[in-house]
Amino acid sequence: MKILIAEDDAVASQILQLTLERMGHEVVVTRTGTEAWETFDRAPVRVVVSDWMMPGIDGLEFCHRVRARPNTPYTYFILLTAVNTGAENYDLGTEAGIDDFLTKPLDAIAIRMRLRVADRILWFTGEVHQLKQLIPICAYCHKIHTAEDYWQRFETYIKQQTGSEFSHGVCPDCLEGEMAKLRCAR
Known part of the structure; x- marks a missing residue:
């Protein structure tokens, strides 16, 4: 799976990149929210792992833009948070369209679990998209x-x-x- 990372902390970004690559994923790394959005807008990916607080646009605004981009297949969006993130912030995140959250410091097992869920959700959204493409038509009158x-x-x-x-x-x-x-x- 191709995954876009948006993380301004160089150490955290490198650890996440290596972890994802060891799991067999193709990774694109960006350092700011603005760079992440420009990268996504040029070539959308199906999974984004984004820090919440970054230079340029933050993770919530990045997610808003991903969700608002027309004619884009569903993107599973994981937001990286600090340990002390409160329930109100999780509520803001899900309202913005965030699918899941990972708390720093990152754990490889937690990442793997989130990506399994992402894979299932993306598969189901693909199935729904295919079903929406079917048009029930009468074989005789074509209504x-x-x-x-x-x-x-x-x-x-x-x-x-x-x-x-x-x-x-x-x-x-x-x-x-x-x-x-x-x-x-x-």
């Missing part, structure tokens, strides 16, 4: 069965979902078939 439990014309459904308009034409195969019907009707 779509909507989430509101009614059947809607294909063109109407696509227009509501995507804003696309249809221009109707006739493909060569259908034109030939219709012309054959007209010739037979004479």
Whole structure:
């Protein structure tokens, strides 16, 4: 798994990087929140491990930006915290979109556990994404069965979902078939 680290403490960053690499992960290291965001924005990753307090933007703002980035697959976001982080701060973190927290000093077993959870969550979000791509369509009339439990014309459904308009034409195969019907009707 490719993991982005955002940690301004060089020693903590190196320990985390080595730990993750020993676990078989590809690691991208950044030193500030701003650098982390720019790196993520150029090439999103599926897992972020970010310090809370960093130069530039902090971990919460970084998470806000990740969550607000359009057309981005779900990213599992782990926030590194100090030992004395209170419940109010955990509440702020989850409200910002943080998935999990790791307390410094970091422990390899705790990291491995969080990454197992991240792997499961990312797998499930992938499954949900695939299911959302399935469109239940009638094999006969081609109407779509909507989430509101009614059947809607294909063109109407696509227009509501995507804003696309249809221009109707006739493909060569259908034109030939219709012309054959007209010739037979004479």
